[in-house]
Amino acid sequence: MKNRIKQLRQKNHLTLKEVSQKVGMANNTLSRYETGKREPKLETWQKLADYFNVSVTYLQGIDDEDYIEFACNECGHTFKVPRELETKVVSCPFCSCQETSYEV
Incomplete structure:
Protein backbone atom coordinates (compact mmCIF):
# COMPACT_ATOMS: atom_id res chain seq x y z
CA MET A 1 0.00 0.00 0.00
CA LYS A 2 1.43 3.35 -1.05
CA ASN A 3 0.90 6.48 1.02
CA ARG A 4 -0.24 9.77 -0.49
CA ILE A 5 2.34 12.13 1.01
CA LYS A 6 4.15 12.85 -2.26
CA GLN A 7 0.90 13.00 -4.23
CA LEU A 8 -0.57 15.64 -1.88
CA ARG A 9 2.70 17.58 -1.72
CA GLN A 10 2.90 17.78 -5.51
CA LYS A 11 -0.82 18.51 -5.88
CA ASN A 12 -0.31 21.53 -3.61
CA HIS A 13 2.84 22.60 -5.53
CA LEU A 14 5.06 22.24 -2.46
CA THR A 15 8.70 21.22 -2.18
CA LEU A 16 10.08 18.67 0.28
CA LYS A 17 11.79 21.57 2.04
CA GLU A 18 8.56 23.56 2.45
CA VAL A 19 6.57 20.66 3.90
CA SER A 20 9.39 19.42 6.13
CA GLN A 21 9.88 22.90 7.59
CA LYS A 22 6.15 23.32 8.25
CA VAL A 23 5.82 19.99 10.07
CA GLY A 24 9.24 20.12 11.75
CA MET A 25 11.30 17.33 10.22
CA ALA A 26 14.34 16.93 8.00
CA ASN A 27 13.91 16.87 4.20
CA ASN A 28 15.51 13.44 3.91
CA THR A 29 13.15 12.02 6.56
CA LEU A 30 10.11 13.26 4.66
CA SER A 31 11.57 11.85 1.44
CA ARG A 32 11.96 8.43 3.08
CA TYR A 33 8.34 8.60 4.26
CA GLU A 34 7.21 9.40 0.71
CA THR A 35 9.11 6.46 -0.78
CA GLY A 36 8.10 4.03 1.96
CA LYS A 37 11.70 3.47 3.07
CA ARG A 38 10.72 4.65 6.52
CA GLU A 39 7.41 4.48 8.40
CA PRO A 40 6.23 7.53 10.36
CA LYS A 41 5.03 7.21 13.95
CA LEU A 42 1.32 7.83 14.49
CA GLU A 43 1.94 11.36 15.81
CA THR A 44 3.89 12.16 12.63
CA TRP A 45 1.09 10.76 10.45
CA GLN A 46 -1.29 13.05 12.34
CA LYS A 47 0.96 16.12 11.85
CA LEU A 48 1.16 15.46 8.12
CA ALA A 49 -2.58 14.76 7.85
CA ASP A 50 -3.36 17.99 9.71
CA TYR A 51 -1.01 19.92 7.45
CA PHE A 52 -2.68 18.58 4.29
CA ASN A 53 -6.14 18.74 5.89
CA VAL A 54 -6.91 15.06 5.25
CA SER A 55 -7.51 12.04 7.45
CA VAL A 56 -4.59 9.85 8.54
CA THR A 57 -6.11 6.80 6.82
CA TYR A 58 -6.44 8.71 3.54
CA LEU A 59 -2.84 9.91 3.80
CA GLN A 60 -1.69 6.36 4.53
CA GLY A 61 -3.49 5.06 1.43
CA ILE A 62 -5.90 2.93 3.46
CA ASP A 63 -9.08 4.82 2.52
CA ASP A 64 -9.80 5.75 -1.08
CA GLU A 65 -11.91 8.68 -0.02
CA ASP A 66 -11.13 11.26 2.61
Missing part, protein backbone atom coordinates in the same frame (compact mmCIF):
# COMPACT_ATOMS: atom_id res chain seq x y z
CA TYR A 67 -13.62 11.24 5.48
CA ILE A 68 -14.29 13.33 8.57
CA GLU A 69 -15.66 11.65 11.65
CA PHE A 70 -18.68 13.28 13.30
CA ALA A 71 -20.36 12.63 16.63
CA CYS A 72 -24.07 13.13 17.20
CA ASN A 73 -24.74 15.38 20.18
CA GLU A 74 -28.22 13.88 20.52
CA CYS A 75 -27.75 10.09 20.39
CA GLY A 76 -23.97 9.81 20.80
CA HIS A 77 -23.29 7.72 17.67
CA THR A 78 -20.25 8.46 15.53
CA PHE A 79 -20.24 8.32 11.73
CA LYS A 80 -18.03 9.30 8.79
CA VAL A 81 -18.88 11.83 6.10
CA PRO A 82 -16.84 12.51 2.93
CA ARG A 83 -14.68 15.58 3.49
CA GLU A 84 -16.23 17.45 0.56
CA LEU A 85 -19.52 17.50 2.53
CA GLU A 86 -17.98 18.99 5.68
CA THR A 87 -19.34 22.49 4.96
CA LYS A 88 -22.89 21.25 4.47
CA VAL A 89 -25.34 20.59 7.28
CA VAL A 90 -24.71 17.03 8.40
CA SER A 91 -27.62 14.98 9.75
CA CYS A 92 -27.05 11.97 11.97
CA PRO A 93 -27.90 8.79 10.04
CA PHE A 94 -29.04 7.13 13.30
CA CYS A 95 -31.49 9.67 14.72
CA SER A 96 -31.72 12.24 11.88
CA CYS A 97 -30.95 15.20 14.13
CA GLN A 98 -28.66 17.95 12.91
CA GLU A 99 -26.87 18.44 16.21
CA THR A 100 -23.52 17.00 15.16
CA SER A 101 -19.93 18.04 15.71
CA TYR A 102 -16.52 17.06 14.44
CA GLU A 103 -15.06 14.09 16.29
CA VAL A 104 -11.78 14.99 17.96
Whole structure:
Protein backbone atom coordinates (compact mmCIF):
# COMPACT_ATOMS: atom_id res chain seq x y z
CA MET A 1 0.00 0.00 0.00
CA LYS A 2 1.43 3.35 -1.05
CA ASN A 3 0.90 6.48 1.02
CA ARG A 4 -0.24 9.77 -0.49
CA ILE A 5 2.34 12.13 1.01
CA LYS A 6 4.15 12.85 -2.26
CA GLN A 7 0.90 13.00 -4.23
CA LEU A 8 -0.57 15.64 -1.88
CA ARG A 9 2.70 17.58 -1.72
CA GLN A 10 2.90 17.78 -5.51
CA LYS A 11 -0.82 18.51 -5.88
CA ASN A 12 -0.31 21.53 -3.61
CA HIS A 13 2.84 22.60 -5.53
CA LEU A 14 5.06 22.24 -2.46
CA THR A 15 8.70 21.22 -2.18
CA LEU A 16 10.08 18.67 0.28
CA LYS A 17 11.79 21.57 2.04
CA GLU A 18 8.56 23.56 2.45
CA VAL A 19 6.57 20.66 3.90
CA SER A 20 9.39 19.42 6.13
CA GLN A 21 9.88 22.90 7.59
CA LYS A 22 6.15 23.32 8.25
CA VAL A 23 5.82 19.99 10.07
CA GLY A 24 9.24 20.12 11.75
CA MET A 25 11.30 17.33 10.22
CA ALA A 26 14.34 16.93 8.00
CA ASN A 27 13.91 16.87 4.20
CA ASN A 28 15.51 13.44 3.91
CA THR A 29 13.15 12.02 6.56
CA LEU A 30 10.11 13.26 4.66
CA SER A 31 11.57 11.85 1.44
CA ARG A 32 11.96 8.43 3.08
CA TYR A 33 8.34 8.60 4.26
CA GLU A 34 7.21 9.40 0.71
CA THR A 35 9.11 6.46 -0.78
CA GLY A 36 8.10 4.03 1.96
CA LYS A 37 11.70 3.47 3.07
CA ARG A 38 10.72 4.65 6.52
CA GLU A 39 7.41 4.48 8.40
CA PRO A 40 6.23 7.53 10.36
CA LYS A 41 5.03 7.21 13.95
CA LEU A 42 1.32 7.83 14.49
CA GLU A 43 1.94 11.36 15.81
CA THR A 44 3.89 12.16 12.63
CA TRP A 45 1.09 10.76 10.45
CA GLN A 46 -1.29 13.05 12.34
CA LYS A 47 0.96 16.12 11.85
CA LEU A 48 1.16 15.46 8.12
CA ALA A 49 -2.58 14.76 7.85
CA ASP A 50 -3.36 17.99 9.71
CA TYR A 51 -1.01 19.92 7.45
CA PHE A 52 -2.68 18.58 4.29
CA ASN A 53 -6.14 18.74 5.89
CA VAL A 54 -6.91 15.06 5.25
CA SER A 55 -7.51 12.04 7.45
CA VAL A 56 -4.59 9.85 8.54
CA THR A 57 -6.11 6.80 6.82
CA TYR A 58 -6.44 8.71 3.54
CA LEU A 59 -2.84 9.91 3.80
CA GLN A 60 -1.69 6.36 4.53
CA GLY A 61 -3.49 5.06 1.43
CA ILE A 62 -5.90 2.93 3.46
CA ASP A 63 -9.08 4.82 2.52
CA ASP A 64 -9.80 5.75 -1.08
CA GLU A 65 -11.91 8.68 -0.02
CA ASP A 66 -11.13 11.26 2.61
CA TYR A 67 -13.62 11.24 5.48
CA ILE A 68 -14.29 13.33 8.57
CA GLU A 69 -15.66 11.65 11.65
CA PHE A 70 -18.68 13.28 13.30
CA ALA A 71 -20.36 12.63 16.63
CA CYS A 72 -24.07 13.13 17.20
CA ASN A 73 -24.74 15.38 20.18
CA GLU A 74 -28.22 13.88 20.52
CA CYS A 75 -27.75 10.09 20.39
CA GLY A 76 -23.97 9.81 20.80
CA HIS A 77 -23.29 7.72 17.67
CA THR A 78 -20.25 8.46 15.53
CA PHE A 79 -20.24 8.32 11.73
CA LYS A 80 -18.03 9.30 8.79
CA VAL A 81 -18.88 11.83 6.10
CA PRO A 82 -16.84 12.51 2.93
CA ARG A 83 -14.68 15.58 3.49
CA GLU A 84 -16.23 17.45 0.56
CA LEU A 85 -19.52 17.50 2.53
CA GLU A 86 -17.98 18.99 5.68
CA THR A 87 -19.34 22.49 4.96
CA LYS A 88 -22.89 21.25 4.47
CA VAL A 89 -25.34 20.59 7.28
CA VAL A 90 -24.71 17.03 8.40
CA SER A 91 -27.62 14.98 9.75
CA CYS A 92 -27.05 11.97 11.97
CA PRO A 93 -27.90 8.79 10.04
CA PHE A 94 -29.04 7.13 13.30
CA CYS A 95 -31.49 9.67 14.72
CA SER A 96 -31.72 12.24 11.88
CA CYS A 97 -30.95 15.20 14.13
CA GLN A 98 -28.66 17.95 12.91
CA GLU A 99 -26.87 18.44 16.21
CA THR A 100 -23.52 17.00 15.16
CA SER A 101 -19.93 18.04 15.71
CA TYR A 102 -16.52 17.06 14.44
CA GLU A 103 -15.06 14.09 16.29
CA VAL A 104 -11.78 14.99 17.96
